[in-house]
Amino acid sequence: MPTTSQPHRRIRRRTYAFLASAAALATAGALAAALPAQAHNDQAADALAGRYQDVQLLSFNDLHGNLEPPSGSSGRITELQPDGTTKTIDAGGVEYLATHLRQARQGHAYSITAAGGDMVGASPLLSGLFHDEPTIEALNKLDLDVTSVGNHEFDEGAKELARLQNGGCHPTDGCYSDQGFAGADFPYLAANVLDEKTGKPILKPYWVWKKKDVKIGFIGVTLEGTPDIVSADGVKGLTFKDEVETIDKYAKVLQDQGVKSIVALIHEGGFPASSSYNYDCDSPGGGDGISGPIVDIARHVTPAVDALVTGHTHAAYACTIADPSGRPRMVTSAASFGRLYTDTTLTYDRRTGDIARTAVKSANRVVTRNVAKAPDMTQLIDRWNTLAAPIGNRPIGYISADITNTGTESPMGDLIADAQLAYGKELDAGTDLALMNPGGVRAGLTYAAKGAEGDGVVTYAEGFTVQPFANTVNLQDFTGAQLVQVLKEQVSGANAAAPKILQPSAGLTYTLDLTRSGADRVVTDSIRLDGAPIDPAATYRVATNSFLAGGGDGFPTLGQGTGDLVGTDDLAALEKYLTANSSAGDPITPPATDRITVVQ
Structure with missing residues (x-):
């Protein structure tokens, strides 16, 4: 290495x-x-x-292969106005991101572009259909210098990640052009991801940017809990180490090499008190307006690190959080899907070789769509769209209005759960319910046409954007007591600090009382299936995706089911449901989201 x-x-x-x-x-x-x-x-x-010497650091995170402008709420940013009101701005799309980054670099002889992971994975069809080669090509054209890995870089396993880094045709699907695939011309950093056999990082742990006498080191890590949120096949043979310990280790290595200015690229994030991208999370004091895992990480990472570029939570913030020595340190995140980029000024002290922290400035900038599209990105998108069109433009259903992916219980989540329940009943008529993890619902469905398909038409490409993981729909048996435990695991154990509320199929209802704490937030006596209380001793047949069936997302009890039956992939189940239950004259209406009663 x-x-x-x-x-x-x-x-x-x-x-x-x-x-x-x-x-x-x-x-x-x-x-x-x-x-x-x-x-x-x-x-x-x-x-x-x-x-x-001022060094410009442009950064973004969680692009997830969104080359075309994201639709619906996924393509909007909330801006806080001086009078306290908010407005939404359409944002995102690499044609616009490229223009914004290129304009931002003008006048800066010293400029670096870095990213905080999840550049690929859970991608729309335009990228996901081709194993994210289009996104790597786009990032090359964006002049990305370096990125950390994120959890989604492991969706197809370490070997596929290595191919994205080094190039070569896909081992199953082959090459998509005569030119082949060259791979990323920027380094992916994976300092805390070790090969179990060798004990060494699977990719470079750090990288040093140099220009004349200015040197800045970058260390890249993903969240230690990646195995909990990625399929077992994706992380097979890998060990994920503690973020703070790893960063501290390589900060010392960089210092020993004479690199005193260091930036950590961390695929882990926080939750600002406001969803507005320009919210002041340093009010009333440094970092007071942000919570979540990144706060603890930032407070413990060695003071040798001068700034933290983060991600994973898809939130927007630019905060100063005190390091272990009490000195303020910039911590940033640029939302997701290419809707924002962060512009940070790092002032390099040639005498010490370090960053003058008192002069560091940072702000998130909106990737608005009122600028000219970058022609090279338009050409790239058009080329891949030509290949994807025969598959992506195929209609698979009809909707009467937007089916959104927002809220504790989302209409899109309910629709997917209903589709998996219907498919489960085809496999086994005794299937009782379905549960869908919220992180597996990547987008909603929009009524307005994206292309020539017409309003209300759901295309395969849109369905792929909603469910891009190619999980299978699995059936398992659980006792009523286990089912209650699963629901309580939404708000306890690994999910205590950041609840993951499973999306229920029709017929399953309960109360979520947020005034309580821990597992008690799921009110046991309120849990009903088709109006009847759950019988702890009875057996229930439950449909989930294969990720949940393996105990993923902090639901260990879902990994203890019996009577396993593996079905088709989840997107095929959704397509089948939409096709069977909608037509141009009788479209599907958004579910009412009345299955979970939330008390606040």
Whole structure:
């Protein structure tokens, strides 16, 4: 495993000497104001003499192969207005992301573009149908310099991830063009993902960006709990280590190599108190407006790390959270699906080789759709769409209105659960109910046509975007006591801090009382199936996807079922349900989402 990194092999054709000099003067002024008074004059003079160099760090995360503009709520960003109201903005699409990033780089001779994982996986059909080769090609054109792995990079296993990094045709589906597939020309970093046999990282643990005398190291990790949220086949033979311990280890390695400026790319995130991308999560104090796993990580990662680029939770924030020494440190995330990018200024001190933390600035920027599309991205999308069109444009059903993927119980989640119950009954007439994990519902269905199919028509491509994982629909037997335990695992155990509310099929009802704590939030006496209380001693036939059937997403009891029966893939079950239960004259209406009664 290489322990040093070479400069990025692509040559950027951007020279902005005059503008870079102006930026250096601005940096000098900012540092002169920020540094202690007794050092004010000397430090400002040093800056003017070239001691300090602004380095632009552009970052994004959780793209999930969304090359075309995401539709519905997945393609909107909420903006907080000065008067306290909010407005929504249509955002996303790599044709626009490319334009925004290229415009942002203008005037910056020192610019890095980094990402926080989940660039691929759970992708729309345009990318997912071709094992995400289109997204890797797009990221190459975006001039991405480096990214961490995310949990979804393991959806098809470590060998497929290595192919995306190194290139080569897919081992089953072959090549999609005469040119083959070259792979990513940026490094994927996987410092805390080890091969069980060798004990070494499966990909590079870190990478060093260099320009003249400026050096910045990047360490990439994904969440330690990746095996809990990825299929067992995807992580077979791998060990996922603690994020903080791993980052601290490689920060020391970088320091020993003379690299003092370090950025951690962490595929783990937090939850800001507001969904608005420009919410001030440093109010009233640093990091006071954010919660979740990243807060604890940020508070414990070595002070040698100067900034944290994060992801996974699909949230937007730019906060300062104190490191173990009490010094503020920037922690950022740019929502998901290419709707935002983060623009961070890292001021490099040539005398120390470190980042001047007091001068770090960061803000999220909206990838609006009111700019010109990048022609090279349009060409890329058109080329892959031509290959995908015969499959993707096929109608599979009809809807009367948007079927959204929002809320504790979502209409889309209910629809999928109903589809899996109907399919389960075809396999075994004794199937009683179905449960769907919310993370497996990747989008809703929009009534407005995306192409020439017409309003209300659901295409295969749209169905693929909703359920891209190719899980199977499995049947298992559980006692009533086990079924109650499953429902309580939504809000306890691994899911205590961040509940995962399973989407129930029609007939299963219960109360979720959020005023209570732990497992008691699921009110046992309220659980009913077709109006009858659950009998702890009875046996119930339950349909789930194969991921849940293996105990995934923090539901160990679902891994203890008996009488396993494996069916078709979940998208085929959804397609079959839509086709059988809708027509142009009689479309499906959104489910009422009245199966879970939430008390707050």
